[in-house]
Amino acid sequence: MADTKSGAIRWGMVGGGRGSQIGSIHRSAALRDDVFRLVAGAFDIDPERGRAFAVDLGLDAERGYPDYLSMFAAEAKRPDGIQAVSIATPNNTHFAICKAALEHDLHVVCEKPLCFTVAEAEELKTLSEERGRIVGVTYGYAGHQMIEQARVMVRNGDLGEIRIVNLQFAHGFHSAPVEEQNPSTKWRVDPKFAGPSYVLGDIGTHPLHLSEVILPHLRITRLMCARQSFVRSRAPLEDNAVTLMEYDNGAIGTVWSSAVNAGSMHGQKLRIVGEKASIEWWDERPNQLSYEIQGEPVRILERGMDYLYPEARIDDRIGGGHPEGLFEAWANLYRRFAYAINGRRGLAPEGMEKLTFPGIDAGLEGVRWVENCVRSADAGAVWVDYR
Known part of the structure; x- marks a missing residue:
């Protein structure tokens, strides 16, 4: 399949299969x-299943690869090979895949952490800077x-001078040991796949990143964290x-990260308190921002209004009055990733330099925050x- 869309970035995926x-x-x-x-794609750990899924998506069968290294090597030899790749695999694979992609001079969009x-x-x-490649992280x-x-x-x-930053992502869907029956949850509570934390890294870093977007001038100087495993089989990882x-x-700031907030649908909220006013946002009502x-x-x-x-x-x-949701938010980020990538090729639209996106520094800060939280919690x- 030759690329027929002018300026469209030829893109592959690792993971994210059927x-x-x-x-x-x-x-x-x-x-x-259309960016x-x-x-x-290397969509599945089962090569045949991954190839079949690639065909279902309309890809040539030969470009449904058995693994990411095969894809990177083969695509590098093609004149129409991929220019960017998204990584949608379990946490423990992110580093190796991202490193290999950068070493093949690919731009990367990676799941967090x-x-x-x-x-x-x-x-x-360091590698992304040496190679001149964008790394985006999907803090959607x-x-x-x-x-x-x-x-x-x-x-x-x-708002005036910022005084208080209250953040939370606290849902209730894992208030029972659902991982016993759900493979997609099971790996998230296994340190071999999830890493040193569960809810801190899986959901706590989301509102943390939003605070970094809104408050880029503030720097955390120190923190204290307490974590619990209310479903005891999840220890040493916290829920x-x-x-x-x-x-x-x-x-001062607080972050409540939880998967055992029984009854809560999603529970991601942020409230930023200044000396003159406060703002509050809730991801279950993402089109509104409370200004107090x-x-x-x-x-x-309200989203889309001329007074913004x-x-x-x-x-x-689509203008004001029409609600937008998660798919639009992710599409906004992917468009920003594309503009950043195309900026390296001199193809980004004029004025797009004002757009912010979660890049390599956002990914690094999420890892730093989790590392410090775990260090604090494990020391008492x-x-x-x-x-």
């Missing part, structure tokens, strides 16, 4: 705006328009954790210096 929920989200997002074109240790993340950062909620609105509000001083943080401007000025009625800002800052409307497709929930 029945993979996250694989479907990646493909829907990447293909939404990527799927031409190859990027890897297990800060040392590994720094190695990937950062693609919601109201997150960008919140970022600009803080930058413009609408609940509370983290306290101190920032370099004197602000002290002494005035609460204002609910211009930066919050760059990704807008003590304060530890962050860097």
Whole structure:
């Protein structure tokens, strides 16, 4: 299959095969705006099953590969070979696949966590810089328009000096040992595949990254974390954790990461409190941002409206009044990844340099945060210096 779309990035996938929920989200997002074109994949640990799935997706059978190394080597020899790859595999494979992709001069979009240790993340950062390649990390909620609105509000001083950062991602779907019957959950609570944490790395890093997008000027100086395994068979990995943080401007922060918040559908919320006003966002109502000025009625800002800052409307497709959800947020990120990749080729649209995206530094900071949380918790929930 030759690439016939001008400017479309020839794209492959590792993982995300038949029945993979996250694989479907990646493909829907990447293909939404015709900025990527799927031409190859190593979709499954079973080569025949992966090849059959590739054919079902409309790919040539010969480009449904048995493993990622075969794909990288073969595609490198083709004049129409892949230029970028997405990694949608269990956590313990991310580092090796990402490193191999960069060594084959491919741009990378990787599931989080990027890897297990800060040392590994720094190695990937160095390699990406040496090769001149983009590494994007799928902190998908950062693609919601109201997150960008919140970022600009803080930058413009609408809240005043930031004092308190309250973050949570606390759902209830794993309040019982569901992994006993669900293979897609089982690996997440196994240290061999998940790494040193469960909910801290799997969900806690999502609101953490949103806070980094909105508050890029704040730096964590130290933190204290306590973690629990309420479903005891998950030990030593936690299914609940509370983290306290101190920032370099004197602000304080909290992160509640939990999979045992019984009754909660999703429970990802953030509230940022400034000296003049506060903002609050909830991912179950992602099209709204609550803006609360002290002494005035609460204002609910709506996605797509003209009163939002211009930066919050760059990704807008359908205007106000129409709700957008997770697929649009991921598509926004994939479009930003594409603009960043095309920027290296001189093909990015003018003005797109204002778009932010979770790159290699976001992946590194997520790994750093988890590493410090685990270090604090395992020492008895003590304060530890962050860097």
